[in-house]
Amino acid sequence: MLRNFITYGLSLAFLQLLIACSAEPVKETATTAETAKVESAVNSGSDANMGEAEILIVAFGDSLYAGYGVDQKEGFAPELQEALQAMGRDVRVHNAGVSGDTTAAGLRRMDFVIDSLSRKPDLVLLGLGGNDLLRGLKPSDTRANLDAMIENLQDRGIAVMLTGMLAPPNLGSEFSDEFNIIYPALAKKYDVALYPFFMDGVFGQPDLFLPDGLHPNAEGIDIIVEKITPQVAQALEG
Template sequence: MLNRFTTYGFCFAILQLLIACAPAVEEDSAIVEQQQAASDTPDEPVAEAKTLILAFGDSLYAGYGLSPNEGFAPELQKALNDAGQDVRVHNAGVSGDTTAAGLRRMDFVLDSLPRKPDLVLLGLGGNDLLRGLKPSETRANMEAMVKKLSDQSIPVMLTGMLAPPNLGQEFSDQFNVIYPALAKKYDADLYPFFMDGVVGRSNLILPDGIHPNAEGVDVIVDRITPSVEMALQG
């Protein structure tokens, strides 16, 4: 496990260099609001399926910079459908969301669904890192969301993030334990690092140096699908 975290730390160091060399990404507030509206109040009702997965996260879930069918949610749904599962993955990813923003909108998103989801993929925290927010705040917000879902008997899979080394050892030590600790406390499934296999590989990253391109999403989906299938089995 230590070796895996060391590898991720090295990859994140590369990512920080990519970000420093890339043009600043400025997400227009109007665009973010439109994305949130599209996510929270879809024009079309969620299609009926045997299994409903809610993908609740930030731009990494939303498919930032990609065509509508190239993002994480639609590609995960396709992978699960191709594996013979009748699954609908509802995309509730909003670009720019911090854990605090996610907590504020979670009730509304859940209420907008036609029924209780069979699984929630919870992937927030990346924007907290980019803004240098206190790990204690991230943990409190993440725990509030996990507890909210747990209280409603909704299974959760946390898709974790890892702190870049340039934020310091103390910060990393406090941040990197958030997802494993919450998974253990609330008996939730854990996929330790959402960007596993993509970070540090420029051919899988958009020109902004942050988000996965279509090929990068394919790598993420290939790696996470078995874990999602296991989570669905309970």
């Protein structure tokens, strides 16, 4: 895993896979377009049988969670659901990934997403921050937004698992040091599970990406799911 961290840090271009469309400055209130994206994500991830599963997990993140560029059934959420079910878990994984989301956008939509569900989730996978890096947003703001989201979820009695990112050295050692401590520090503060690098096992392997060279293909997503599933299962035991 450490080798993958180092490889990741050498390439700022990798962060482009985390953003699909918007390069606008982060706003304090949601725009009409942003609201439409959120509603679309909620609807696409909805399932009339959600309440029938014993366990409900919400995958709350950006394009990495949304399954950008692959068939809907080959995205992170459905593949994780299948992997957990193969372990004997009666589980539904709800896809709440929105391409291009920053932590600020995630914070704005979190209540809407959680309140739109038919029941309280047993676990929320929280994977945001890469777009903050791409836009050069202040690490202190990224940390504050993630902090607020975790606190919100814990106040609701919902378990959280963070999937982290790392800042490339191109942004400077001061920035990188401030950003890279965010996920482990918050995991420690709130005593939540942490998967340090979401793209572990995939980054640096061109054959695991779509033709654009930026987004993981179905095989790449399979590897991500294979590596993260045991820790998700462990988080459910929490």
